[in-house]
Amino acid sequence: MHGPCSHQRAVTEAVENTSEYLKQIINSVADPLFVKDRKHRWILLNQAFCDFMGHPSSKLIGKSDYDFFPKKEADVFWQKDEEVFQTGQENVNEEFFTDGTGSRRVIITKKTIYTGPSGEQCIVGIIRDMTDIKRTTEELRSAYEKLVALQSRLIQSEKMASLGQLAAGIAHEINNPTAYIISNLDMFQEYQSQVQKCFRIVAPYLSTIKELPQDQSKKLGEIMEDLPVLICETAQGAQRIKKIVQDLKVFAHPTEGTLEYGDLHACIDRAIDIMAGELKYKIKLVREYGHLPLVCFREQQMLQVFMNLLSNAAQAIETNGTIKIKTWPHGKEVHIEISDNGQGIAPDVISKIFDPFFTTKSVGQGTGLGLSVVHGIITKHQGTINAVSQVGEGAVFHIKLLRDGPGGSGVKKEQA
Ligand SMILES: Nc1ncnc2c1ncn2[C@@H]1O[C@H](COP(=O)(O)OP(=O)(O)OP(=O)(O)O)[C@@H](O)[C@H]1O
Ligand SMILES: [Mg+2]
Structure with a gap:
């Protein structure tokens, strides 16, 4: 037999058990969860929310966003809460916030309204941390963009x-x-x-x-x-x-010929000699040669590179001008710069100059192969070439080669 007292105890126990049970359930929700009163103060939090904030529940209860976030961020949270309070409609929002370690995070918060037995209104919010998902999405997007670029390069190289x-x-x-x-x-x-x-x-x-x-x-x-x-x-x-x-x-x-260590300056000088007819009347040639080591390259091909660049520079100079050839070593690289003070290259054209058959010269003057040949040879040497120019002031072609040739292995002789 149970008396009224034992019945009360059983009810209290059941309520306590239920409340403890609910507390445990709330704490086992992996996403941060909070309840705010009408004054936007936290009144109930789960463990995930405390971990998310980096503070124990005792430090958070009774406080609001303004106690923990920069004002700008807290203003946004406040305003979203108010919308929910006023419309009674649930609200899903992507927000940025700065966590306890100062890192900026992206979260999606779903807020719903709860009206208690005595009519008091609260907001129940569940947060989903999207930072990692966003980062992964970003990484995926950039990987995708790289793939698309690679695909178009592959198509280009097929062509x-x-x-x-x-x-x-x-x-x-x-x-x-x-x-x-x-x-x-x-x-x-x-x-x-x-x-x-x-x-x-x-x-x-x-x-x-x-x-x-x-x-x-x-x-x-x-x-x-x-x-x-x-x-x-x-x-x-x-x-x-x-x-x-x-x-x-x-x-x-572009890989025909033998890769051998040689004197790059001698190769440039030969190109100048061959081009002398085109250069001598109107052009002053300035050589600023640095102390280059022996460089592994295909001589015939590289000769063609310098001839084509010199020919372009000479053709860009209408009356009188200067072509400067500068070289310098840098670690395992050697650099060559051929600059002229000719007419320069228009900005809308400069991205096309290395394309085969692109020319701004009239029929019979240019086939548009010169620079694409140069580009092919330099690339096969695993070097780089780029051009900068100001219209009316001239153009600068900068070549970077590996001292020890393609692969940088320094093979003494290699038949391509
Ligand atoms: N030093 C330079 N100054 C100004 N424009 C240049 C210079 N070098 C190249 N260009 C521009 O780049 C274009 C492509 O050069 P490229 O050497 O490939 O072909 P081309 O000189 O027109 O013809 P080709 O070399 O086949 O006779 C030129 O038509 C010219 O517009
Ligand atoms: Mg040319």
């Missing part, structure tokens, strides 16, 4: 590879006829000068040849005068074809 094959095919086909045109032109020039000598001797007697009409002998004189000019221009055209073929060949096979 380059087929363009390279095409270029190699064309170069191969044009190479032979060009070679014999050039060699025949040399002979032609030689024969023509002999014919010219003879013609000068016989010219005064032409008028005495009865079978030769007067205007014909006059025309012959003009032809003999024109001939050297025509041959000279044809030879220049053939040389230009030769250069294009050469560019196409290197464009198609």
